[in-house]
Structure formats: structure tokens, C-alpha cells
Amino acid sequence: xxxxxxxxxxxxxxxxxxxxxxxxxxxxxxxxxxxxxxxxxxxxxxxxxxxxxxxxxxxxxxxxxxxxxxxxxxxxxxxxxxxxxxxxxxxxxxxxxxxxxxxxxxxxxxxxxxxxxxxxxxxxxxxxxxxxxxxxxxxxxxxxxxxxxxxxxxxxxxxxxxxxxxxxxxxxxxxxxxxxxxxxxxxxxxxxxxxxxxxxxxxxxxxxxxxxxxxxxxxxxxxxxxxxxxxxxxxxxxxxxxxxxxxxxxxxxxxxxxxxxxxxxxxxxxxxxxxxxxxxxxxxxxxxxxxxxxxxxxxxxxxxxxxxxxxxxxxxxxxxxxxxxxxxxxxxxxxxxxxxxxxxxxxxxxxxxxxxxxxxxxxxxxxxxxxxxxxxxxxxxxxxxxxxxxxxxxxxxxxxxxxxxxxxxxxxxxxxxxxxxxxxxxxxxxxxxxxxxxxxxx
Numbered sequence: 001x002x003x004x005x006x007x008x009x010x011x012x013x014x015x016x017x018x019x020x021x022x023x024x025x026x027x028x029x030x031x032x033x034x035x036x037x038x039x040x041x042x043x044x045x046x047x048x049x050x051x052x053x054x055x056x057x058x059x060x061x062x063x064x065x066x067x068x069x070x071x072x073x074x075x076x077x078x079x080x081x082x083x084x085x086x087x088x089x090x091x092x093x094x095x096x097x098x099x100x101x102x103x104x105x106x107x108x109x110x111x112x113x114x115x116x117x118x119x120x121x122x123x124x125x126x127x128x129x130x131x132x133x134x135x136x137x138x139x140x141x142x143x144x145x146x147x148x149x150x151x152x153x154x155x156x157x158x159x160x161x162x163x164x165x166x167x168x169x170x171x172x173x174x175x176x177x178x179x180x181x182x183x184x185x186x187x188x189x190x191x192x193x194x195x196x197x198x199x200x201x202x203x204x205x206x207x208x209x210x211x212x213x214x215x216x217x218x219x220x221x222x223x224x225x226x227x228x229x230x231x232x233x234x235x236x237x238x239x240x241x242x243x244x245x246x247x248x249x250x251x252x253x254x255x256x257x258x259x260x261x262x263x264x265x266x267x268x269x270x271x272x273x274x275x276x277x278x279x280x281x282x283x284x285x286x287x288x289x290x291x292x293x294x295x296x297x298x299x300x301x302x303x304x305x306x307x308x309x310x311x312x313x314x315x316x317x318x319x320x321x322x323x324x325x326x327x328x329x330x331x332x333x334x335x336x337x338x339x340x341x342x343x344x345x346x347x348x349x350x351x352x353x354x355x356x357x358x359x360x361x362x363x364x365x366x367x368x369x370x371x372x373x374x375x376x377x378x379x380x381x382x383x384x385x386x387x388x389x390x391x392x393x394x395x396x397x398x399x400x401x402x403x404x405x406x407x408x409x410x411x412x413x414x415x416x417x418x419x420x421x422x423x424x425x426x427x428x429x430x431x432x433x434x435x436x437x438x439x440x441x442x
Contacts, residue, residue, distance in 0.1 A: 029053025035060030041067065041083075048073055052093075057081035061104075069093045069111070077102045085109060097122060099155060109143055117153040117172070118144035127157025127175055134161040137177075144169040145212075158400075164205040168212055168423075173396040177207060181416050182404045189414070198414035207399060208420040209392070215257065215384040217242040223258070223383050227298040231282075236289035239385070250284060253388030255424050256291060257281045260299055260381040262328060275330050275377060283424065299381055302326050310351035311335060319379070320354065326379040327354040331361075333375045339363060352376065389425045398432040403440035410439045 030053055031044045041062050044055055052072025059080030066087040069075060074094035083089060085107030094114040101124045103109050109123075118140045121127070125136035137152075137159060144152040145168045152167070157175040165177075187200040219240050223233065233256070238247040250256075263275035278299070282291040305319035305326060313334035314320065320327050331339070333352035340346045344365040352361045352375040359376035399418045403411055418433050435442055 030056065032056045032058065033062075034058045035062055045069065045073055057083075063105075064089060064107075066107075071114075074114075103139070109139065110146070111143075112146050112148070113143060114148045116149040117151045118147055118149075118169075119153055119155065120159065121155070125159060127155070127159050129158035129160060129178060131160060132162050133159045134163045134165065137161060138165050141165065141167050141169055161207070162203075162205065165207050166210045167207065167394070168210060168392075170392055171394045171397055173394075173398055176398040176400050178400050178402065179205075179418055180402045180404055181413070183411055183413070196412050199411045200414055201416040204416055206417045206420050207397075209394060209423050209426055211386055211389055211423045213387070215386045216248050218248070218383045218385055220381045220383045224299055224301045224381065226258075226295060227300075228295050231291055231294040233289035233291065236287065248385060248387075250287070250289065250385060251388055252284055252287050253425075254284045255281055255386045256284060257384040257386070258295070258297075258299055258381070259384070260297070260379075261377055262300075262302075262379045262381070263330070263377065302379065308354055310353070313337065320376075322354045325354070325356065327359075327376045328379050329375065330377050331373055331375045333361070339373055341365065344369070349373075349375075354378070386424065389423055392423065392426045394426065394428045394431070396430045396432075397428065399434075401433070401435045401437070401440075401442065403435070403437040406437040406440040410441075411437075412441045416442065 029048065029051060031048060033040060033044050033055060035058070041064060045067075048055065049070075049072075052070065054074050054076055056076045056078065058078050061082050061084050063084045064086065066089075068090040069092060071092045074096065075091065077095075077097040077100075079098060079100060082102055082104050084105040085103060086105055087107045089103070089107065089109045090111040091109065091113040092111045096115075099119055099121045102122045104124060119125075120133060120136045120140040123136035123139040125133040125140070127133065137154075141152050144150060147169075151170045151172055154171070154173045154175045154177070158178045159175060160178045160180065162180070182202045183199045184202045185199070189198045189200070219242050222235050222239070225234065233250075236250060238249050240247050258278065258280055260278040263277050278297040280296050282293055282295070284291050303319055305321045308320040308322040308327070311334070313332070313336060314329045315332050316329055318329045320329075333349060335350065337349040337352075338346055339349055344367060347363045347365060349361060349363065352359060354376040357378055358374055360372045361375045362370065362372045364370050397419075401418050403413065405411070419431075421428070
């Protein structure tokens with residue numbers, strides 16, 4: 001028969017040894033605990049109430065489903081003490097531990113923990129250049145975000161990561177993050193216009209410095225009419241969200257991002273179908289809609305355009321409508337439209353019906369080689385608002401990129417990245433990103 005926790009504490013001397021469950025009655029607000037039944041940790045926390053105190057965990061594994069550590073309880077992990085979390089452990093009190101693993105299991109560790117730094121080693125990181133430390137780094141970063149110190153520390157060593165890591169906290173990096181890229185040779189592309197094949201990695205992942213919350217998409221119509229050189233929004237205060245679910249207050253220190261596929265240029269590259277979309281970010285410097293820097297591009301209402309007609313000739317820059325959407329031509333199409341290659345000759349294109357997104361038109365040269373050219377680009381404008389972000393400092397971040405197989409073959413990678421920064425108010429000090437594979441070109 002299992003006794004209630006309170007009753008078990010009162011009758012502990014009779015029913016079981018306190019040294020294996022609660023260690024002893026709280027002395028000066030301290031309990032030393034050794035592994036026992038699953039309920040012992042919760043019982044120890046309860047015994048420290050209402051005044052709180054120090055809970056010292058001895059070597060061993062403490063299995064938990066879901067538990068909260070209140071603000072007035074400090075956890076002290078002795079060497080070898082590990083809490084195995086099945087669902088969630090929420091820590092709002094203090095935490096003392098060395099550079100060893102103190103958490104395991106499939107669950108998460110959260111809360112506003114009181115600690116100056118958070119270490120990936122607490123979650124099992126090895127930093128030996130062999131073991132995958134991705135999950136440990138991400139768990140440590142997530143805990144550091146809401147900790148009192150808001151600092152993730154990467155001590156000396158090589159931390160292998162194989163998936164994207166999102167950072168929303170300060171970083172003190174004294175080691176190196178090691179990214180190993182594998183090439184998918186089945187996707188290797190031999191272009192008709194380049195002498196070197198392009199290689200693609202099997203998986204694209206990176207370290208990302210991201211905002212605390214996703215950007216909010218606003219209705220774009222109120223912003224259409226802004227011109228290059230403008231530095232004031234046509235509206236301020238509350239702005240309606242794109243999905244009509246509510247409004248958001250535009251605040252000083254927030255950022256606003258404009259994106260438009262009504263491209264401003266299309267240079268003649270090897271294909272002649274390359275475009276440049278309009279995109280820029282400015283920071284709101286007042287609550288009245290003032291922003292800086294000023295706009296580089298204009299964002300005008302969509303032009304009038306007739307419905308697409310397969311019998312009509314379209315040149316680059318022409319507009320048409322099809323099934324309720326607006327499109328802009330990035331290459332000629334219609335009766336008589338052609339594509340000419342200096343060595344492979346002339347290809348008859350003909351009409352090209354616009355499709356959502358980007359329209360790719362297949363073609364075949366006289367020698368039988370198949371290729372394609374982009375003919376239409378769907379036109380739309382999007383406006384995003386990112387609330388003000390707390391200042392972050394990323395110190396000493398070092399990312400080493402290693403390409404598997406590049407020791408026997410020269411590889412020109414056409415995909416992959418190591419670092420992305422999409423958060424404002426972020427300072428990067430002594431950043432180092434390098435490739436250790438001499439035969440790989442990133």
C-alpha cells in the first residue's frame with residue numbers, strides 16, 4: 001500500500017530509511033537527496049515549503065514525468081546526478097551544476113531558471129567532434145532564452161550539429177560548431193552554360209539567430225503607394241493583420257519588411273530570364289510611422305492588365321492576368337517567341353500559360369538536350385512587422401564547414417549555408433565561419 005506523500009514524510013523513520021528517500025528533515029533549508037522512488041523529488045520539494053531552500057541531488061538517476069521547481073528552491077547537482085525527464089521539468093528556482101550531463105530523457109526542460117550560464121553539456125553534449133550534439137545545443141539554447149543570465153556558453157571543443165539550431169539568447173562561444181555536409185550526387189547538375197558541375201547537399205541546415213516570435217504579416221493594401229525615398233508610413237498605430245484575425249500596434253524599435261515580386265530589373269544572364277525582387281527592411285524610429293533607412297524601391301498598386309491570351313505576343317516586363325492573379329513576363333512568349341543559344345542554336349517557344357509562383361517553360365535543343373526557361377512571375381506584395389527585440393550579443397561564434405568526400409573530388413556546392421541572422425538588435429563579435437575542406441567551393 002502506497003502512503004500519501006505527507007503521511008510518508010511524517011512516518012518516514014518507521015516505514016523507510018530517510019537516507020534513501022529524503023536524506024533527512026530539512027536542516028537550515030537544505031535537503032540532500034539520493035535516488036529512490038519516483039515521488040521522492042516531489043516530496044523533497046514539498047518538504048522545503050513554505051520557506052524554500054536548497055535541494056542537493058546525489059549521484060544517480062531521478063525519473064520524472066512532469067514537475068515544477070518553485071522559485072524558492074535551488075537545485076544543486078552533485079557529480080553523477082541526472083534527472084530523466086519524460087515530459088517536462090519546469091525550473092523557476094536556482095540551478096548549480098558542473099560541466100556534466102544533468103538532464104536526459106525525451107522531455108523538455110523549461111522555466112525561468114536562475115543561472116548565469118547554460119551549458120550544452122547539461123543535456124549530454126560531448127563536444128568531441130564525433131557525437132551529434134544538435135539536440136543538446138538546442139535544448140540548452142531554449143533554456144538559456146528565459147534564464148536569468150540569458151547566456152548560452154559553448155566551452156572549448158568541437159560540437160557536431162546535423163540540423164538547424166535556432167538561437168534566441170546571448171552566446172559565449174569558446175569552442176567550434178562543426179557542420180558536416182554530404183553531397184547528393186544524384187542531384188548534380190551539368191549546365192549547358194557552365195564548365196563546372198553544380199553539386200547539391202543532401203540536407204540544408206544552419207545556425208540561425210532568430211526573433212523571439214515570428215514576424216506578423218500585415219495587409220499590404222494600406223502600404224501600396226510608397227515610393228523610393230519615403231521614410232514615413234502612410235499609417236501608424238494599429239494595423240490590420242493579413243488574415244483579418246486582429247490588429248497589431250506598430251511600436252518604436254520594431255522593424256517592417258517589404259517584399260514584392262514586381263521585380264525591378266532582369267539582367268541578361270546566360271538564360272536571360274533572371275530577375276531581382278524588391279525586398280528591404282527598415283526600423284521604426286517613432287510611434288508615428290517614421291522609419292529608417294528610407295526606401296530604396298517603390299511599392300505601387302498593381303497595374304491594369306488584360307487576361308492572358310495565347311495568341312498575343314508578350315515581351316519581358318509585360319503584365320497579364322490569369323485566373324485572378326497578376327503576372328509579369330521575365331521572358332518573351334506567344335506566337336513567334338524564341339530562345340537563341342550561340343552554340344546550340346534557336347528554339348521555338350510559342351505561348352506559355354502563366355502558373356502560380358514562377359512559370360518554367362520546357363524546351364529542347366536540336367541536339368536533343370532538354371532545358372527550360374522561366375517565362376512568368378506571379379506579382380504580389382507582402383508587408384511584415386517584427387516587434388522590438390531584446391538586445392543580444394553573440395561573442396566568438398565559430399562555425400567550421402566540412403564537406404564529406406571533398407578529399408577525393410573537387411566540389412562546387414550550389415546549396416547549403418552555415419549561418420543566418422534574421423533578428424534585429426543583435427551584435428556579433430569575433431564571428432568566424434570557415435570551410436576546412438580545401439577542394440570544396442561554397
